[in-house]
Amino acid sequence: MPEAYVTLATNDGYAVGALVLAHSLKSVGTTRDLCIMIAPAVSQEIQSLLHSVFNSVVVVDVLNSNDSAHLSLLKRPELGVTFTKLHCWTLTQYTKCVFLDADMLAVQNPDDLFAHPELTAVCDIGWPDCFNSGMFVYVPSIDTYGQLLHQAEVSGSFDGGDQGILNTFFPKWHRVSFIYNMVASATYTYLPAYKQFGGNAKLVHFLGALKPWQHRYDSNSGSVHLSPGYQHLAPYLNSWWAIYIRLVRPGIPDMNIESASYSKSLLGDIQVAHQLGGLSLGPESAMEGKARWERGEPDYLGRDSFANIQAYIDAKIKSNGK
Ligand code: UDP
Ligand code: GLC
Ligand code: MN
Numbered sequence: 001m002p003e004a005y006v007t008l009a010t011n012d013g014y015a016v017g018a019l020v021l022a023h024s025l026k027s028v029g030t031t032r033d034l035c036i037m038i039a040p041a042v043s044q045e046i047q048s049l050l051h052s053v054f055n056s057v058v059v060v061d062v063l064n065s066n067d068s069a070h071l072s073l074l075k076r077p078e079l080g081v082t083f084t085k086l087h088c089w090t091l092t093q094y095t096k097c098v099f100l101d102a103d104m105l106a107v108q109n110p111d112d113l114f115a116h117p118e119l120t121a122v123c124d125i126g127w128p129d130c131f132n133s134g135m136f137v138y139v140p141s142i143d144t145y146g147q148l149l150h151q152a153e154v155s156g157s158f159d160g161g162d163q164g165i166l167n168t169f170f171p172k173w174h175r176v177s178f179i180y181n182m183v184a185s186a187t188y189t190y191l192p193a194y195k196q197f198g199g200n201a202k203l204v205h206f207l208g209a210l211k212p213w214q215h216r217y218d219s220n221s222g223s224v225h226l227s228p229g230y231q232h233l234a235p236y237l238n239s240w241w242a243i244y245i246r247l248v249r250p251g252i253p254d255m256n257i258e259s260a261s262y263s264k265s266l267l268g269d270i271q272v273a274h275q276l277g278g279l280s281l282g283p284e285s286a287m288e289g290k291a292r293w294e295r296g297e298p299d300y301l302g303r304d305s306f307a308n309i310q311a312y313i314d315a316k317i318k319s320n321g322k
Contacts, residue, residue, distance in 0.1 A: 001095045003114050004033035004055070006088045007102050010062055010081050011039070015046045016213050016248060017102040020240055022053045023247040024106040027306040028202075031111060033094070037087055049251045060087040065152070070160030076209065082133075082161040083152065089138065089145035101134035103206040105240050107306060110180055110202040113137055119170040122181035124163070125189075131173050133163035134205045135181040183207045188232040204236050212240040219245070242309045 005025060009015035015038065022034050033055040038047065039062045050057050063083035071077050088099050098113050113120070118139040121131035148169055157164030167173075182201040185208055187194040206212050215237055216225040224237040302308065 001093065002033045003096045004035045004091070004094045004098075005030065006035045006037065006091060006094075006097045006099050008037045008082075008085055008088070008099075009039075009042060009050075009102050010084060011041055012043050012046050013211065013213055014102040015042050015050060016244070017211060019046075019049060019053055019248045020212070020243045021100060021102060021104055021106070023243050023304075024239075024306060026300045027243070027304055027309065028106045028109040029300070029305075030106070030109060032098075032114065035091060035094070035097075037084070037091075039081075039084070045252065049248070052251070056093075058087075058091070060084060063087070063152075065157055065160050067156055067160035070156070070158060070164070074159050074161065076161075079159075079161040082163075083157075083165070085133070085162040086145065086148050086152070086165070089140050089148060090142060092140045092142060094140055096137065096139055099133075099136050099138060100203065101205060101207075103211050104134060104181075105204045105206070105212075105236065105243075106202065107204055107236075107239065107310075108200075108202040113176070113180060116174060116176060119166070120174040120176055122176060122178055125183050125186045130163070130167045131170075131175070132181055132183070132205070132207070133161075133166050134207060135203060136166070136173075179203075181205050184233045184236045206233070206236070206240070212237055213244070215241075217241045217245070239306075239310060246309065247304060 007018045007021060009018045015036075018036050022036075025034060034053070035056040035058065036050055036054045037058050037060045038050065040059055041062075042050070047057065061084075062081055063086060065071070065080040065083045067080060068077060071079055085099065088097065091097060096114055096118075098110070113135075114137070116137045118137060119131075120137035121133070121135060124130045124132040148165065151169055152165055155168065158168065177200075179197065179200045179202050181203055182198070183205050187198060210227065210230070215227065215230070217223075218225050222238075222242075224234065224241050226234060226237070230237070299305075
């Protein structure tokens with residue numbers, strides 16, 4: 001039975017994040033399946049894109065902790081729906097899975113994670129005795145799912161989201177290196193360590209309230225317009241946007257761009273991206289790129305490999321600096 005990366009999107013914004021994540025995993029050469037759990041609220045346009053990129057798209061009910069007291073401590077009232085993540089234990093068609101938040105990006109192949117047992121994760125940067133639930137290795141099981149739901153009902157979650165429940169349920173988790181869930185905003189809090197080890201990062205996590213798809217992108221400079229306080233995220237945000245512009249945006253139908261089913265923030269981002277035009281990676285024209293994309297043939301080992309996209313961004317940033 002196959003193994004899979006599993007992610008979650010309850011709305012179009014996170015679904016676009018998940019599309020970039022999926023392309024990044026393919027660009028670094030994963031050999032595992034890609035599976036996404038979605039809520040029915042994800043628009044039909046985005047759902048059909050998801051079907052073209054993921055091996056499996058599973059519609060699930062939204063579970064919400066409705067625990068505003070704990071969520072306000074976390075200053076993230078919107079995270080009650082992350083209880084929906086618990087559905088990932090029901091995916092018993094897979095023998096082992098790695099759950100990844102939709103706000104993550106693969107920059108090197110993380111497939112070696114599948115060698116680890118349930119529950120393997122990375123320390124949370126806010127409270128390192130806990131693991132961060134943006135990435136965890138687990139074994140699907142209806143029995144475990146039932147126990148998790150039972151615990152949720154009886155004791156709730158100390159942070160109002162999935163991370164509180166999972167840390168209570170798996171107190172003896174296995175720790176792996178920060179390179180498997182490198183929180184992008186942490187890179188500047190310990191700069192010497194970032195300089196020493198940052199190059200080993202395999203999965204980058206855009207943890208926090210402002211997500212990559214909520215930043216503005218300027219195609220003239222080929223870089224993201226960084227909001228104050230976000231400068232240190234530049235290399236990773238640029239990588240995220242390069243994949244979005246090259247591999248996701250061509251599949252979003254222009255005709256439906258005004259569709260009310262797009263969430264407001266995403267609509268803004270898509271419009272900005274469309275107004276500003278595309279990022280060009282080498283001689284292939286935008287039309288050729290679109291046609292190739294529509295045939296479902298991204299060139300992950302060549303033009304669309306992560307190393308190639310990164311080399312393009314580096315060159316672009318160097319030439320802008322002159
Ligand atoms: N998520 C979702 N819809 C939401 C909020 C969260 O689908 O409205 C999913 C998505 O996969 C997301 C994960 O739950 O990556 C955890 O939320 P988030 O990444 O925003 O939390 P953070 O990592 O910033 O604490
Ligand atoms: C954390 C994690 C996220 C989780 C949230 C709620 O900050 O990064 O994955 O959903 O807490 O528990
Ligand atoms: Mn996250």
